[in-house]
Amino acid sequence: MRNQPxxxxxxxxxxPSHIIHGLWRDPEGDQLRxxxxxxxxxxxxxxxxxxxxxxxFADVIGLYPDFRGGPEFHEELGLQIPSNDPMVIISALxxxxxxxxxAVTLGFAQSPPFQFARQMATLDHATKGRIAWNIVTGxxxxxxxxxxxEGMPAHDTRYAIADEYLEVLxxxxxxxxxxxxxxxxxxxxxxxxxxxxxxxxxxxEHFKCEGPFLVTPSPQRTPLLFQAGSSPVGRDxxxxxxxxxxxQSPSPEDARKQIDETRDLLEKHGRTRDEIKxxxxxxxxxxxxxxxxxxxxxxxxEKIDADGMVAHMGGAIGVDxxxxxxxxxxxxQSTEGVQGILGWLREAAGGGNPTIRDxxxxxxxxxxxxxxxxxxxxxxxxxxxxxxDGVNVINAVIPGSYQEFIDHLMxxxxxxxxxxxxxxxxxxxxxxxxxxxxxxRHPAAQYRGAFAEVAA
Amino acid sequence: MRNQPxxxxxxxxxxPSHIIHGLWRDPEGDQLRxxxxxxxxxxxxxxxxxxxxxxxFADVIGLYPDFRGGPEFHEELGLQIPSNDPMVIISALxxxxxxxxxAVTLGFAQSPPFQFARQMATLDHATKGRIAWNIVTGxxxxxxxxxxxEGMPAHDTRYAIADEYLEVLxxxxxxxxxxxxxxxxxxxxxxxxxxxxxxxxxxxEHFKCEGPFLVTPSPQRTPLLFQAGSSPVGRDxxxxxxxxxxxQSPSPEDARKQIDETRDLLEKHGRTRDEIKxxxxxxxxxxxxxxxxxxxxxxxxEKIDADGMVAHMGGAIGVDxxxxxxxxxxxxQSTEGVQGILGWLREAAGGGNPTIRDxxxxxxxxxxxxxxxxxxxxxxxxxxxxxxDGVNVINAVIPGSYQEFIDHLMxxxxxxxxxxxxxxxxxxxxxxxxxxxxxxRHPAAQYRGAFAEVAA
Numbered sequence: 033m034r035n036q037p038x039x040x041x042x043x044x045x046x047x048p049s050h051i052i053h054g055l056w057r058d059p060e061g062d063q064l065r066x067x068x069x070x071x072x073x074x075x076x077x078x079x080x081x082x083x084x085x086x087x088x089f090a091d092v093i094g095l096y097p098d099f100r101g102g103p104e105f106h107e108e109l110g111l112q113i114p115s116n117d118p119m120v121i122i123s124a125l126x127x128x129x130x131x132x133x134x135a136v137t138l139g140f141a142q143s144p145p146f147q148f149a150r151q152m153a154t155l156d157h158a159t160k161g162r163i164a165w166n167i168v169t170g171x172x173x174x175x176x177x178x179x180x181x182e183g184m185p186a187h188d189t190r191y192a193i194a195d196e197y198l199e200v201l202x203x204x205x206x207x208x209x210x211x212x213x214x215x216x217x218x219x220x221x222x223x224x225x226x227x228x229x230x231x232x233x234x235x236x237e238h239f240k241c242e243g244p245f246l247v248t249p250s251p252q253r254t255p256l257l258f259q260a261g262s263s264p265v266g267r268d269x270x271x272x273x274x275x276x277x278x279x280q281s282p283s284p285e286d287a288r289k290q291i292d293e294t295r296d297l298l299e300k301h302g303r304t305r306d307e308i309k310x311x312x313x314x315x316x317x318x319x320x321x322x323x324x325x326x327x328x329x330x331x332x333x334e335k336i337d338a339d340g341m342v343a344h345m346g347g348a349i350g351v352d353x354x355x356x357x358x359x360x361x362x363x364x365q366s367t368e369g370v371q372g373i374l375g376w377l378r379e380a381a382g383g384g385n386p387t388i389r390d391x392x393x394x395x396x397x398x399x400x401x402x403x404x405x406x407x408x409x410x411x412x413x414x415x416x417x418x419x420x421d422g423v424n425v426i427n428a429v430i431p432g433s434y435q436e437f438i439d440h441l442m443x444x445x446x447x448x449x450x451x452x453x454x455x456x457x458x459x460x461x462x463x464x465x466x467x468x469x470x471x472x473r474h475p476a477a478q479y480r481g482a483f484a485e486v487a488a
Numbered sequence: 489m490r491n492q493p494x495x496x497x498x499x500x501x502x503x504p505s506h507i508i509h510g511l512w513r514d515p516e517g518d519q520l521r522x523x524x525x526x527x528x529x530x531x532x533x534x535x536x537x538x539x540x541x542x543x544x545f546a547d548v549i550g551l552y553p554d555f556r557g558g559p560e561f562h563e564e565l566g567l568q569i570p571s572n573d574p575m576v577i578i579s580a581l582x583x584x585x586x587x588x589x590x591a592v593t594l595g596f597a598q599s600p601p602f603q604f605a606r607q608m609a610t611l612d613h614a615t616k617g618r619i620a621w622n623i624v625t626g627x628x629x630x631x632x633x634x635x636x637x638e639g640m641p642a643h644d645t646r647y648a649i650a651d652e653y654l655e656v657l658x659x660x661x662x663x664x665x666x667x668x669x670x671x672x673x674x675x676x677x678x679x680x681x682x683x684x685x686x687x688x689x690x691x692x693e694h695f696k697c698e699g700p701f702l703v704t705p706s707p708q709r710t711p712l713l714f715q716a717g718s719s720p721v722g723r724d725x726x727x728x729x730x731x732x733x734x735x736q737s738p739s740p741e742d743a744r745k746q747i748d749e750t751r752d753l754l755e756k757h758g759r760t761r762d763e764i765k766x767x768x769x770x771x772x773x774x775x776x777x778x779x780x781x782x783x784x785x786x787x788x789x790e791k792i793d794a795d796g797m798v799a800h801m802g803g804a805i806g807v808d809x810x811x812x813x814x815x816x817x818x819x820x821q822s823t824e825g826v827q828g829i830l831g832w833l834r835e836a837a838g839g840g841n842p843t844i845r846d847x848x849x850x851x852x853x854x855x856x857x858x859x860x861x862x863x864x865x866x867x868x869x870x871x872x873x874x875x876x877d878g879v880n881v882i883n884a885v886i887p888g889s890y891q892e893f894i895d896h897l898m899x900x901x902x903x904x905x906x907x908x909x910x911x912x913x914x915x916x917x918x919x920x921x922x923x924x925x926x927x928x929r930h931p932a933a934q935y936r937g938a939f940a941e942v943a944a
Contacts, residue, residue, distance in 0.1 A: 046610070048672075048679055057674045064672050067613040067704065069583055093602070095700070103682065103700075110679030114670075114704045116610040117603075124579035124614070127525055146549070146634040147573075147598045154502070154572040157523040158580070177698035178602040214570075216504075216520050218513045221793070223504055223566030226559065242633035244551070244559075248523065248570045337677070 037452040038412060038445075039422030039464065041088040041135070041311060042079050042434055043278075046072075047115035050090065052315065052428045053344060054337030056110060061429035067116065069124050075431045076125040079132055082438030083451060085463065086133030086164065087125065088258070088278075088424060089118035093142060094175025096347025100354030106347075109340045119151060126159040133460040135164035135258055140197035141179040146241050149204040152255050153247035161251025161459030161468065166258040167273065169194050169266075171348070191265050196236045198273055198476075203232040205254045206470070207479035208245035224248075230483035243483075251459045252468055254476050258311075271297030271308070272475060275465070278424055280313040282398035284411075287312055288418035295419075303473045309421035309464060315428065317402040318440045329402045332428060338392060345391050353388060361385040399426070405444035412450050493908040494868060494901075495878030495920065497544040497591070497767060498535050498890055499734075502528075503571035506546065508771065508884045509800060510793030512566060517885035523572065525580050531887045532581040535588055538894030539907060541919065542589030542620065543581065544714070544734075544880060545574035549598060550631030552803025556810030562803075565796045575607060582615040589916040591620035591714055596649060597635040601656040602697050608711050609661065609703035617707025617915030617924065622714040623729065625650050625722075627804070647721050652692045654729055654932075659688040661710045662926070663935035664701035680704075686939030707915045710926050714767075727753030727764070728931060731921070734880055736769040738854035740867075743768055744874035751875075759929045765877035765920060771884065773858040774896045785858045788884060794848060801847050809844060817841040855882070861900035868906050 048056040048063045056063040065071040079087055092112050099105045106113055118136045125134055134155075138148065155163045169190040170176060176184045185193070213228035232243040259274035261267050270277050271294055281287035287310070295305040317332060319325030346353035351362065362385055401411045412423065427433035445451035456463040461470075470476050504512040504519045512519040521527040535543055548568050555561045562569055574592045581590055590611075594604060611619045625646040626632060632640045641649065669684035688699035715730035717723050726733050727750055737743035743766070751761040773788060775781030802809035807818065818841055857867045868879065883889035901907035912919040917926075926932050 054677065056672075056679065057677055059674070064674075067706075069579060069614040073583060093606075093702070094698075107680050107682040107685050108678050113685075113700075113702055114680070115702045116613065117607045120576055120607045120610050121579045121614055123525060123577045124583040127529060127580040127583060141600070142603045143599060144597070144635045146636075150549075151573045151576045154576050157572065158525040158577055174698060177696070179600045180602075180696045182696075216512075218515070218520075221510065221513055222564050223512065224563050224570070226563040229563050229569075240633070240636045240638075242550075242630060244569075246549070246569055246571045250523075 034416055034419070035449055038416055038420070038450050039085040039309065039311070040083070040437075040451065041086045041133075041422065041424045042075070042084055043088050043090065043313060043424040043426050044075070044430065045090040045092075045112065045115065046118050046121065047112050048110035049112065049340070051344070051426050052336060053109055053111055053340030055335060055428045058335055058429050060432045063430055069121060071430070072121055073124055073128045075434065076129050076132055078431050078435060078438065080129045082434070083442060083454070084132065084425075084434070084438075085422070086135050086460065088135040088164075088166065089137060090166070091115070091118050091137035091168075092172060092175065093139065093170065094172045094178045096172060096344065097174075097350055098352050098354075099343035099346060101352065105339070105343055105354070109337060109343070111340055111344060119155070122155055122163070123158050126155075126162065131162075131455040131463070133162050133164055133256070133463070134159055135166055135256070137166040137168055139168045139170040139175075140194055141170060141176060141181060144241075145197055145200040145239055146204065146243075149201050149245065150247055153205060153245070153250045153253075156250035156252050156255055157247070161461070163252070164256035164258055164276070164460055166260070166278070167194065167198070168260070171350075187263065188265050191261075191269050193238050194269065196238050199236070200232070200234050200239050200241050202254065202476035203234055203479045203483070204241070204243065204245040206476045207482050208232055208243050209249050210481065210484065211249060214248045228484070230485075232483055252461050254470050256460050256464070267294055268297060270294065271303070272301050274308055275461070275470075276309045276311060276422075278311050278313060279420075280399055284414040284418035284420070287415060287420055291419040303471075307471065307473065310419060311422040311424045312415055312420045313399055313424040313426055315400045315426035315433070316408060316437060316441065317400065318405060318408060318436060320404065322403055322407065325402050325404060325407075329400075335428075341392060342388060353391075356388050358389045358392075359387050361387050362391070405441050408441060409444050409448045409450055412445065413448065416450065490872050490875070491905055494872055494876070494906050495541040495765065495767070496539070496907065497542045497589075497878065497880045498531070498540055499544050499546065499769060499880040499882050500531070500886065501546040501548075501568065501571065502574050502577065503568050504566035505568065505796065507800070507882050508792060509565055509567055509796030511791060511884045514791055514885050516888045519886055525577060527886070528577055529580055529584045531890065532585050532588055534887050534891060534894065536585045538890070539898060539910070540588065540881075540890070540894075541878070542591050542916065544591040544620075544622065545593060546622070547571070547574050547593035547624075548628060548631065549595065549626065550628045550634045552628060552800065553630075553806055554808050554810075555799035555802055557808065561795070561799055561810070565793060565799070567796055567800060575611070578611055578619070579614050582611075582618065587618075587911040587919070589618050589620055589712070589919070590615055591622055591712070593622040593624055595624045595626040595631075596653040597626055597632060597637060600697075601653055601695055602660065602699075605657050605660040605701065606703055609701070609706045609709075612706035612708050612711055613703070617917070619708070620712035620714055620732070620916060622716070622734070623650065623654070624716070627806075643719065644721050647717075647725050649694050650725065652694050655692070656688075656690050656695050656697050658710065658932035659690055659935045659939070660697070660699060660701040662932045663938050664688055664699050665705050666937065666940065667705060670704045684940070686941075688939055708917050708924055710932050712916050712920070723750055724753060726750065727759070728757050730764055731917070731926075732765045732767060732878075734767050734769060735876075736855055740870040740874035740876070743871060743876055747875040759927075763927065763929065766875060767878040767880045768871055768876045769855055769880040769882055771856045771882035771889070772864060772893060772897065773856065774861060774864060774892060776860065778859055778863065781858050781860060781863075785856075791884075797848055798844060809847075812844050814845045814848075815843050817843050818847070861897050864897060865900050865904045865906055868901065869904065872906065
């Protein structure tokens, strides 16, 4: 029986309406203040005081595909538009905290690898090793066209380019500077040892980068790597590169199947079965009694913009669900590239093609846990037994959903051994895995020392 | 006679050795801590307490060209390698201050325009309108090869690409969202008015960008625009786009000539003569008596790495000066693209080709002001009379050079009306110009309302 504590991330986005739509209207929600640094600093302090492991910033660099024939619905609801960049607010959160991990999302089309490597290494220094990167491959065509592409490359092409992007990053982060290159010796006047700083001279199909890297080895070198791929290619990519996977299984049973498969893939790629932590996305409604919790859930559901939930799901699978009725099924609407999510929906709906009603159910209820602290702890224990290592906590309101989690759930979770009593020291990777750097089995490790000249 | 106060920027870079080389060895310098956020937060707080208008972060995204045949000298001295990204540390400085402007440097090859526009607009919100951008066009070939280019494009080509880059940014910052697009209306549930959010559909020679922009109109919309071009093409670019120009004239007389020419260019481009503020780069050695100041200057000169100064100047003009003697001249060494700086050196050396000794003099002394507070105030008044609006203060040590400026010069500068008594309210642009947004005469203004559909 698995009984180590789970890890907890706050799953947020720098936007008024991230996942549970319509809640920015709630007087208890601060989401309308998302442009203000103070709102995020306040949240980071609350999360650290409450024992959360990290704030995880999702991001999307363009509009979701149309709903009801256009972007107007998204814009009226604030459904991930407007949205701000997550990376540039991280240092303010780092300065306000000491232990909280800070995860940002970025796809390779957003930044040349040299620029991104430097920004992240700067943040790894600034956070003293608490930075993480959620690797995405960009699923919204508008995002690609914002970034100068003619359109979205095919799914497998995106992963192939991402593979080369990571290769360049690993060369810069792990290979360009030897561990002892920095001297900073006031007496001799030698700041660094040039024989231990190397250009990488990367020339590939999609990227070129000369080097040397400009940033000294940072506490983690490579930031902690999150990924959320669910297609076969995506999961293979994840098993090769990631150290944490974000999953949204509709049940512990489904999570177990998915996790076991990915752990098998880890072994196939020469890594050990524990080299990825699995974070299940969940939202919570907690009451002192089950009746109270159910009442709170009914009140929440009245506040949720149901059309917004359908629009978001349609956008995610690339189908405009705006013209469908609740009992219409999704089959005839499927388009290229949605197999992964549609397959999951079919399975979750019991094998057949899901209806819009099924989608709403899935969106609203399957990843929500409602009950007393004890009941919720039981459910989390089920996930833990299924192999889940942590929870990505989805909010209805900021900061209220997290403060409620901290005040009403954390005490019970700690009692039950489902949450840790305090932080482990050092970097985010050390807090989660017990070491500061990627293991020797990770593909990035091959670039350590790879650019050193052979001694004459 | 011009008698408005000057503005003051701290001219820094996220690196151990920016301009006055070798001083990281000084026990009073904190530059070896450049990786630490705390060092920069401490500096920002000192600058604001002391009345500085802005911290101006220079940046270079690659190694300077070789000195003595390779990059080893730069690496040993820490001459702008290592260096960290400036943009990602800004939010921490914003959270620690209320009035200090924060300027970052970036060239177009570092970031697709949509990504950069979003990062800067996020920072304009986060800083409440205190962000500025120093537009550069990238003069180090290694930087271009780091960013995936085969090599450095020709000088005028770089400016042509920068022009289109700015066009895309202006469309996103000024045109995509109408001023009243954001509603954030809890009662109606309308977050924004879709009829006031527009794609930009930019298709140009170098960039494509669909839009709409993802960030709501920020306090300044377009960040305050700095530029430092000195070639004819660069100065024309500056006169069209910039609101502040960084100059490094060797004398007030030279500054006057340069400033008058650029003000003429402003008029040529339909802007008014006061639409650019000129910031002269200067370093200071202050003493209670002139003798004390001269003694401090001698002590400083002993600490300066003279070879480092030559290596830096050679790198800036694209010539490896490592094999030359002090009395050798620069003429035979000149290469493509250095005309601007070499011309300036020639002029400053009295018309002929400068020797290495001249270069050293220029680097070390011509932009250094040494004396008592009164003498320094006199010199700054000379610059003011020549049309200079502000000073970019170059440091020998961080934070010591700035603390000394604040403690020993600012009181006299305030007495003499050469420094303001406090901050004007609002955005950085408002503090400097008295308005939050670019004027109607600026080329960005043409995109305001340009993408709105014509009513039926």
